[in-house]
Amino acid sequence: MLVSCDLRAIYMLIRRAKKEDYAAFAAIEAEHPGYPAWGEKGFGAEEKNRNSVTLAAEADGRPAGFINFWILRPQVQLNTLAVAQASLRRGAATALIGKMLEYAAKNLCREIDLEVNEHNAAAIALYLGYGFEVVGKRPKFYNNTDDALLLRKTVPVKDI
Numbered sequence: 001m002l003v004s005c006d007l008r009a010i011y012m013l014i015r016r017a018k019k020e021d022y023a024a025f026a027a028i029e030a031e032h033p034g035y036p037a038w039g040e041k042g043f044g045a046e047e048k049n050r051n052s053v054t055l056a057a058e059a060d061g062r063p064a065g066f067i068n069f070w071i072l073r074p075q076v077q078l079n080t081l082a083v084a085q086a087s088l089r090r091g092a093a094t095a096l097i098g099k100m101l102e103y104a105a106k107n108l109c110r111e112i113d114l115e116v117n118e119h120n121a122a123a124i125a126l127y128l129g130y131g132f133e134v135v136g137k138r139p140k141f142y143n144n145t146d147d148a149l150l151l152r153k154t155v156p157v158k159d160i
């Protein structure tokens with residue numbers, strides 16, 4: 001059997017996030033001006049939501065990125081994903097999305113939904129590469145200016 005993997009991502013550990021990560025997550029958000037920031041409080045508030053999963057990508061013993069999604073069977077809603085500037089293009093986001101897809105399959109979720117700023121070329125390239133498709137648009141969703149693209153990935157039945 002031929003197994004493909006992203007060798008860059010081997011150096012990324014993907015694990016459940018802990019309280020102690022939230023300051024680092026907020027610092028990563030601050031490295032991306034204009035990206036909607038949850039801050040430490042926002043990540044903390046997610047702990048009360050039992051549908052919510054926050055994962056950390058760890059490189060060299062430090063958080064290099066994060067993802068948060070809600071498991072709303074039969075859908076998964078991807079809420080936020082960002083990677084530290086120093087760790088970009090090393091496969092962190094790819095590894096985080098890969099783990100989210102594992103959660104989706106384990107929870108019998110058939111669809112992954114997300115919104116992305118129409119001008120966010122990096123994120124759009126990432127998602128299209130992962131098989132997401134544009135299924136709609138929310139006009140002036142961001143700061144009453146930029147449109148949001150609605151993207152969806154259908155998880156094949158064989159993967160569930």
Ligand SMILES: CC(C)(COP(=O)(O)OP(=O)(O)OC[C@H]1O[C@@H](n2cnc3c(N)ncnc32)[C@H](O)[C@@H]1OP(=O)(O)O)[C@@H](O)C(=O)NCCC(=O)NCCS
Pocket residue numbers: 032035080081082083084087088089090091092093094095115116117120121122123125126127129
């Ligand atoms: C979008 C983001 C999460 C990508 O993280 P990353 O860890 O650098 O992504 P990966 O290394 O896994 O990249 C996977 C693929 O995505 C695409 N991609 C990633 N960054 C890209 C860029 N700047 N330009 C074009 N394509 C890009 C490429 O196809 C890349 O594969 P390649 O490196 O083999 O060419 C990161 O740029 C980020 O944190 N941006 C700010 C927050 C944000 O916009 N989040 C998205 C929310 S919707």
